[in-house]
Amino acid sequence: MPIPNAQALEFLLTRRSRPAKTLTTPVPDSDILMQLLTAAARTPDHGKLEPWRFIVIDRAAMKPLADLAQARGEALGLDAEQINKGRGQFDQGHLAVAVIEVQKSSEKIPALEQTYSAGAVCLALLNAALAAGWGANWLSGWVSHDRVFMEQGFKLESHERIAGIIHIGTETSIPPDRPRPDLEMITTWL
Numbered sequence: 001m002p003i004p005n006a007q008a009l010e011f012l013l014t015r016r017s018r019p020a021k022t023l024t025t026p027v028p029d030s031d032i033l034m035q036l037l038t039a040a041a042r043t044p045d046h047g048k049l050e051p052w053r054f055i056v057i058d059r060a061a062m063k064p065l066a067d068l069a070q071a072r073g074e075a076l077g078l079d080a081e082q083i084n085k086g087r088g089q090f091d092q093g094h095l096a097v098a099v100i101e102v103q104k105s106s107e108k109i110p111a112l113e114q115t116y117s118a119g120a121v122c123l124a125l126l127n128a129a130l131a132a133g134w135g136a137n138w139l140s141g142w143v144s145h146d147r148v149f150m151e152q153g154f155k156l157e158s159h160e161r162i163a164g165i166i167h168i169g170t171e172t173s174i175p176p177d178r179p180r181p182d183l184e185m186i187t188t189w190l
Contacts, residue, residue, distance in 0.1 A: 135171030
């Protein structure tokens with residue numbers, strides 16, 4: 001019979017993201033952030049391709065990204081609400097990590113499996129930050145899917161894209177839990 005890690009299981013059963021707009025300073029210093037990135041990098045990675053990398057966004061980098069989101073939203077003809085939502089995470093952010101999916105050529109590892117691994121890195125980073133006592137939130141939105149934003153804001157190459165932007169900071173409030181899936185409705189036993 002396996003020996004359970006009761007604390008880890010309880011954390012996973014009760015984990016809850018903290019809305020990015022409720023996060024403030026202080027934020028993790030570089031040593032703590034490297035520990036969180038180390039935990040995230042332990043994500044399953046079929047073929048050891050490392051089909052992801054990290055871009056740390058500090059407070060000074062937020063304003064240019066917010067301004068770029070504004071300009072891109074206007075160029076795309078988005079409405080004011082969409083533009084404000086796109087730039088808002090950077091206007092309000094203090095520290096974030098963009099997880100960048102890096103597609104690598106492989107005869108054995110399909111591109112989709114590399115995408116799954118990049119998504120798993122996002123969740124691993126989010127959970128590592130929460131487990132370390134920080135507030136954290138995984139955001140994406142239209143800016144994460146706009147090619148021009150990716151290339152101008154993050155200097156991404158054509159084989160790269162944003163998998164997620166993980167905001168990390170000190171939580172100012174604990175949100176109420178939200179309804180969770182009905183496992184009976186989404187589980188099939190064979």
